[in-house]
Structure formats: C-alpha cells, structure tokens
Amino acid sequence: MGDGTTIEITGLTKRFGAVTAVEDLTFTVEPGRVTGFLGPNGAGKTTTLRTLLGLERPTAGTATFGGTVYRDLERPFETVGAALDAAFHPGRSARNHLRVTATAAGIRSSRVDEVLEQVGMSEFAGRRVGGFSLGMRQRLALATTLLGDPRVLVLDEPINGLDPEGIRWIRGFLQSLARDGRTVLVSSHLLSEVQQSVDEVVIISRGRLVRTGTLSSLELDASPRTVVDAPDRARLAAALDQAGLEYTEGRGGFIVAEPDPGIVGHAAFVGDVELSSLHRLKSGLEESFLALVGEGEGEA
Amino acid sequence: MLRSVGAEFQKVLTTRMWWLLAIVLVGYVALMSGGFGAFLGWAAQNPDAAASAGGNTAIPPGVELAPLLYSFASSIGYVFPVLLGALAVTTEFRHRTLTTTFLAEPHRTTVLTGKFASQLVVGALFGVMGFATSVAAGAAALAAFDLDTGLDSSDTWALVGRGILAMALWGAIGVGLGALVPNQVAAIVIVIAFTQFFEPVLRLVSSLNDVTASIGRFLPGAASDALVGASFYSVASLGASDSLEWWQGGLVLLGIAVVTTVVGGATTWRRDVS
Structure with a gap:
C-alpha cells in the first residue's frame, strides 16, 4: 500500500x-x-x-x-x-x-x-x-x-x-x-x-x-464585514435599524453585514451616535465557520 | 493470541499492584501458617496448659497439622489472585485504556482470552509464592516443636500442586468477575465482601444441615478447599464432613471462571467504548 x-x-x-x-x-x-x-x-x-x-x-x-x-x-x-x-x-x-x-x-x-x-x-x-x-x-x-x-x-x-x-x-x-x-x-x-x-x-x-x-x-465564503461599537449600544442598534443594515451583536461590538465601513459610519452619523470603534473585519473565516455550524443563532 | 497474552502479562508487571498484593499475601500467609503452627505445636506439647488456657483448642484426632498449615496459602490467600484478575479488567474501564487496547487488538474476544490466560499464570505465580511461604513458615513452626512436617511425603507436594492450580483458577475467576462488573469499586467490594464475609458465613450455616451442606460444598471457597484437599475450615466448621472430590472442586472453579468470563464477554465487553 x-x-x-x-x-x-x-x-x-x-x-x-x-x-x-x-x-x-x-x-x-x-x-x-x-x-x-x-x-x-x-x-x-x-x-x-x-x-x-x-x-x-x-x-x-x-x-x-x-x-x-x-x-x-x-x-x-x-x-x-x-x-x-x-x-x-x-x-x-x-x-x-x-x-x-x-x-x-x-x-x-x-x-x-x-x-x-x-x-x-x-x-x-x-x-x-x-x-x-x-x-x-x-x-x-x-x-x-x-x-x-x-x-x-x-x-x-x-x-x-x-x-x-x-x-x-x-x-x-x-x-x-x-x-x-x-x-x-x-x-x-x-x-x-x-x-x-x-x-x-x-x-x-x-x-x-x-x-x-x-x-x-x-x-x-467569508464575505468582508464591518465591526462597529458605541458607548451607547442601544442607540447604535436603533441607528443601524434605521439605515436598514443587518447585524449581529458580538463581544467587540456589532458585526454588520456590510463591507464598507463608510456606509456604517454614515448610518451612525445620521442617527447622531458617538462611536468608539469602526473597522473592517479582515478574516471572516472563523465567522463564516460559526455561521455554518449555526452558532450565534442561539445554539450552544 | 500470543501477542495478547504477552501484552496482558506486561500490563500486570508494569504497574505496582501485583507486587503490593504479593507482599500482603506473603505476609498474611506467613503470619497465619507460622503463627497458627507455633500455637498448635505449643498446644500439642503442653496439653494441660492449653486446656486450661483456651479449653477448646484440642485438634480433633486424625487431623494432620502439616496440610492444614500449608493450605493457608490458598484457603486465605485466594482473595489475592481474584483481586488482581478483577483489576486487570476493571482498570481498563476506570482509566479509559480500553480504547488503546481495542485499537491495538480490535478483536475483543482475543483481548479477553489474553487476560484470562495471563491471569491463570499470574494466579499460579501467586500460588507458588503463597505455598512457598506457608510451607516454609508452617514447617519451621512444626519442626520447632518436633512435629511431623510432612515434607518427605508425596501427599504434601501433591497438595501444594493442587493449591497452585486452585490459585491459578482464582485468577481467571477474577477476570470473569471484572468482565461482569466493570465498575472497579463495585468489583473490589464484591470480592472482599463475598470472600471475607458472605462465603464463610454461608459455609458455616450450610454445614448445620445435611441438605444445605450438600449445596454448600459447591460454594467457590469450599470447592477450592476440596481441590486443595485441606483447609482450616474443615476443622473450624462443625460437620463439613463430605466435601467434593478434588477434581470436582477444580471443575467447579473452572466452570465459574469460564461462565463469568463468557457472560461478561458477551455483555459489558461488547458495548460501545465511548
């Protein structure tokens, strides 16, 4: 063999x-x-x-x-x-x-x-x-x-x-x-x-x-995303909703299904929200893995 | 098959349990055989003093002291090969080493047969150690009081040979027990409780009545003593007059070993290892 x-x-x-x-x-x-x-x-x-x-x-x-x-x-x-x-x-x-x-x-x-x-x-x-x-x-x-x-x-x-x-x-x-x-x-x-x-x-x-x-x-598969965070997360969430952006809440802030940080930043500006971070997520590999195995949707 | 026997043998020799048990066996047998021999020797030389001291210490006429003392190796020592045999199986469950064992030899029957065969040998080795001790200590005690040591009699050496066979079979019974009861603590409790308490009581109680006595002689310890041909039980218990023939005793032990191993091998041993 x-x-x-x-x-x-x-x-x-x-x-x-x-x-x-x-x-x-x-x-x-x-x-x-x-x-x-x-x-x-x-x-x-x-x-x-x-x-x-x-x-x-x-x-x-x-x-x-x-x-x-x-x-x-x-x-x-x-x-x-x-x-x-x-x-x-x-x-x-x-x-x-x-x-x-x-x-x-x-x-x-x-x-x-x-x-x-x-x-x-x-x-x-x-x-x-x-x-x-x-x-x-x-x-x-x-x-x-x-x-x-x-x-x-x-x-x-x-x-x-x-x-x-x-x-x-x-x-x-x-x-x-x-x-x-x-x-x-x-x-x-x-x-x-x-x-x-x-x-x-x-x-x-x-x-x-x-x-x-x-x-x-x-x-x-791992499409680029944007991570955004604010001292007041509730207001940020409202602003993202207002702009029609999809997101999930992670430890470091919201992960927004939007590759361009500019669009996310604009949504925050429109909603009058102070941001503490705004950046593009470089390696989405772990995220796409987690998305595949269904974590983050409530399963342990 | 030979590979499995060899590997199981190595498993025993590469951990400490075997020599810990061997030391306890030798110490226990030396104490009982030598101590009891010295006491009986003293009682034989000073019948008046013995009678006034304990009253009922007289040995029934016709009982030879030498076989009685020498058989301590198996009549009290049989618990050690059973324990080691049971541990050979239950340790694999406890430390989750069955995975590696079954990866190295995926044919589970071969593994269990290897344990059975290797524990026969280990049991026989314990028998050799036990009888070397009981004969040395017992004979020394008897010689000290000028009593017959029986060392020049072929009967004595036949008894020793049958005793070693009994110890070997007890090792295999331990494997069967371990396969039936893979929980290590449970297996140890069963061995100790049965050999040190239930069986002695059952033997005493059953000997009180003819019908129960004919059943009681099939108890494993009684069968073992029958195989060896002598035991302090035959003196201690009142009317245990007709034990099994030595070969019947041997077949009873072999039967227990084979049946428990086969049943355990067909049940717990075949389960998923997870």
Missing part, C-alpha cells in the same frame, strides 16, 4: 437511545493532505471517529478505510494510527505504555524509543504518566499512533492542552506527515486552532454534514 488509504464515511448514522449523535453522514478523506474535521462540541465528531475505529457500532451506514472496516484490517496499527482521548494508566511509565501497546499490536519493541524521540519525549520515557500534563499526554498519545508507522492518522482534538510551542510543533509535524503521502484527519471544535495546518475541511453540526472542501473555498 504505497499510496495511503482513503477514509470513507457513507450514510453513517449513530443513535444513543432517543438521541441522534450522527445522521446520514457521508464524506471521504484523501491521502496527501491534512483534513480538518470541524464542528462545535457535541456535533458528533468523536462519535464519528469512534465508529470509524470500531469502538462504537454504527446504527446505519459504514465507516471504512478504503472499503475495509477497522477490525478487518490485516494489521490495524500499521495501517491506522489513532489518538482519541489521551487516556493512560497513571501508574505506568510512558515507555512501558508504548511497550505494552507495541506487544499487543505486534510491533517490534525497537519502535518504542524511536517514536519517543520523534515526539520529543525521550527524557520523560521512564516517568509515570500520572504526573504528566495534558500536553505531555497528547504527545504520548501521538507517539502511540506512530508506533506502527501508519499510512492513516486519525487524531481527535490533538492540539487541546498544548502550549504555543507545542502547537507550532504539531502543525509542522502534521504537515510533514501529509507530505509523505499519508492521510491525516484532525478534529477540532475551533477552526482558528487548525486553520494554519489543514488543507481541507469537513464541517459538521448537530450530527449532519454542512460543508466539505478546501480551506480556500471556505475563505471565499
């Missing part, structure tokens, strides 16, 4: 009793690039990944690696490396955790020190995991996925808990894995968190697919 493996999710549905976590989800993840799997908390990302890895049974549909479900893979650990919740026995050392896992997966034990080196954890190898920070657990989880030198990597919120230096490191690391022709799927609830490391995005919300495509296609 020289050219990696494609992740194929087809008509996937998963219900827990009356709750539908994932509904009729279909998408594919191609090798050679980093794909961000995005959606707010509770959107069904983790359920999708756990189903893909055979940890949960789908209610309907399939989730496979090039047509083969995880448990039927010839050598699962050498095909797919997955990090889901960075959970370890607290009394076991990092090296021993990797040794045990390597034995279970049938991987030669010399790989243990190699992957520790790869994630920069060699000096902590003999320490018990119980004393590790979340960032170190994330690194150890990543080291575990690399044991089998897999063609596919599935990482659930790998950036969670990393310090800025760790985040920079993992971004470069994911990119280098994809350059080798591997399939890399990274989930996150924040687009901004993975924005600099992903090439493709798969966005879901409330269990349903809302968008797939390249990151740049999402950027095109």
Whole structure:
C-alpha cells in the first residue's frame, strides 16, 4: 500500500437511545493532505471517529478505510494510527505504555524509543504518566499512533492542552506527515486552532454534514464585514435599524453585514451616535465557520 | 493470541499492584501458617496448659497439622489472585485504556482470552509464592516443636500442586468477575465482601444441615478447599464432613471462571467504548 488509504464515511448514522449523535453522514478523506474535521462540541465528531475505529457500532451506514472496516484490517496499527482521548494508566511509565501497546499490536519493541524521540519525549520515557500534563499526554498519545508507522492518522482534538510551542510543533509535524503521502484527519471544535495546518475541511453540526472542501473555498465564503461599537449600544442598534443594515451583536461590538465601513459610519452619523470603534473585519473565516455550524443563532 | 497474552502479562508487571498484593499475601500467609503452627505445636506439647488456657483448642484426632498449615496459602490467600484478575479488567474501564487496547487488538474476544490466560499464570505465580511461604513458615513452626512436617511425603507436594492450580483458577475467576462488573469499586467490594464475609458465613450455616451442606460444598471457597484437599475450615466448621472430590472442586472453579468470563464477554465487553 504505497499510496495511503482513503477514509470513507457513507450514510453513517449513530443513535444513543432517543438521541441522534450522527445522521446520514457521508464524506471521504484523501491521502496527501491534512483534513480538518470541524464542528462545535457535541456535533458528533468523536462519535464519528469512534465508529470509524470500531469502538462504537454504527446504527446505519459504514465507516471504512478504503472499503475495509477497522477490525478487518490485516494489521490495524500499521495501517491506522489513532489518538482519541489521551487516556493512560497513571501508574505506568510512558515507555512501558508504548511497550505494552507495541506487544499487543505486534510491533517490534525497537519502535518504542524511536517514536519517543520523534515526539520529543525521550527524557520523560521512564516517568509515570500520572504526573504528566495534558500536553505531555497528547504527545504520548501521538507517539502511540506512530508506533506502527501508519499510512492513516486519525487524531481527535490533538492540539487541546498544548502550549504555543507545542502547537507550532504539531502543525509542522502534521504537515510533514501529509507530505509523505499519508492521510491525516484532525478534529477540532475551533477552526482558528487548525486553520494554519489543514488543507481541507469537513464541517459538521448537530450530527449532519454542512460543508466539505478546501480551506480556500471556505475563505471565499467569508464575505468582508464591518465591526462597529458605541458607548451607547442601544442607540447604535436603533441607528443601524434605521439605515436598514443587518447585524449581529458580538463581544467587540456589532458585526454588520456590510463591507464598507463608510456606509456604517454614515448610518451612525445620521442617527447622531458617538462611536468608539469602526473597522473592517479582515478574516471572516472563523465567522463564516460559526455561521455554518449555526452558532450565534442561539445554539450552544 | 500470543501477542495478547504477552501484552496482558506486561500490563500486570508494569504497574505496582501485583507486587503490593504479593507482599500482603506473603505476609498474611506467613503470619497465619507460622503463627497458627507455633500455637498448635505449643498446644500439642503442653496439653494441660492449653486446656486450661483456651479449653477448646484440642485438634480433633486424625487431623494432620502439616496440610492444614500449608493450605493457608490458598484457603486465605485466594482473595489475592481474584483481586488482581478483577483489576486487570476493571482498570481498563476506570482509566479509559480500553480504547488503546481495542485499537491495538480490535478483536475483543482475543483481548479477553489474553487476560484470562495471563491471569491463570499470574494466579499460579501467586500460588507458588503463597505455598512457598506457608510451607516454609508452617514447617519451621512444626519442626520447632518436633512435629511431623510432612515434607518427605508425596501427599504434601501433591497438595501444594493442587493449591497452585486452585490459585491459578482464582485468577481467571477474577477476570470473569471484572468482565461482569466493570465498575472497579463495585468489583473490589464484591470480592472482599463475598470472600471475607458472605462465603464463610454461608459455609458455616450450610454445614448445620445435611441438605444445605450438600449445596454448600459447591460454594467457590469450599470447592477450592476440596481441590486443595485441606483447609482450616474443615476443622473450624462443625460437620463439613463430605466435601467434593478434588477434581470436582477444580471443575467447579473452572466452570465459574469460564461462565463469568463468557457472560461478561458477551455483555459489558461488547458495548460501545465511548
């Protein structure tokens, strides 16, 4: 298998009793690039990944690696490396955790020190995991996925808990894995968190697919907007209403669906409102992501 | 399959629980076997003093002291392999390590079989440690009072062998229990409450009546003592005259281990891991 493996999710549905976590989800993840799997908390990302890895049974549909479900893979650990919740026995050392896992997966034990080196954890190898920070657990989880030198990597919120230096490191690391022709799927609830490391995005919300495509296609979507704020927000709102401008209230003021700050400023002038800020919103990427997943409309 | 057994074995040896339990086992068995042996030896040499001191300390005629003392390793020590076996399963739920375990080996039956087999071995190792202790401490106590240690008798060594087998089976029973009751606290409470309280009481009560006595000998602890061939229970409880044959006792233990593991494996073990 020289050219990696494609992740194929087809008509996937998963219900827990009356709750539908994932509904009729279909998408594919191609090798050679980093794909961000995005959606707010509770959107069904983790359920999708756990189903893909055979940890949960789908209610309907399939989730496979090039047509083969995880448990039927010839050598699962050498095909797919997955990090889901960075959970370890607290009394076991990092090296021993990797040794045990390597034995279970049938991987030669010399790989243990190699992957520790790869994630920069060699000096902590003999320490018990119980004393590790979340960032170190994330690194150890990543080291575990690399044991089998897999063609596919599935990482659930790998950036969670990393310090800025760790985040920079993992971004470069994911990119280098994809350059080798591997399939890399990274989930996150924040687009901004993975924005600099992903090439493709798969966005879901409330269990349903809302968008797939390249990151740049999402950027095109992000129409420029204007941010405006005033000491007296009620009067500003009235003035915007008066001018017929559409807006939503954010932490830094009103986000107006109007690319030209001049028009917004004029509306304020007409309404006799003193402004504290008025500027154009440059990157609307996060906003267009939030608009896609339905946040800001009252859903948590 | 061998990979799973090996990995499960490593899991036991790379955490501290096994040697903590082993130390307690050795200490407990040494105290009981050596202490009880010294007391009985003293009572045998000073029958008058013993009678005036405690009254009812006389050993019933025909009871050999050596097997009684040596069997302490399993008659009181069996709780340790059960605990370790149960922990081997429940720890995976408690620390959420099942995810990694099932990613490394997605065939769950293979994983559970690996736990079953590895805990048989660990239980046997506990048996070796327990009997080494009970024979050393017991024989030393008996020799100190010039009583027969039975060390030159093949019966003694057959008892030790059956005892190690019993300890191995108890380890596997622990795996079955853990698979049935994945909640770690609940599993530990069940093991302690059953082995230290309910079963001893049930054995005593059931021995009072012929009908209940014939049922009571199928209790796991009674079956275990039957397999080993001696136990202080047989002296302590009043009329527990006919226990099971040793091989029947062994089959009862094996049956409990297999049934609990299969039922647990078909229920909690197959659930979604989330």
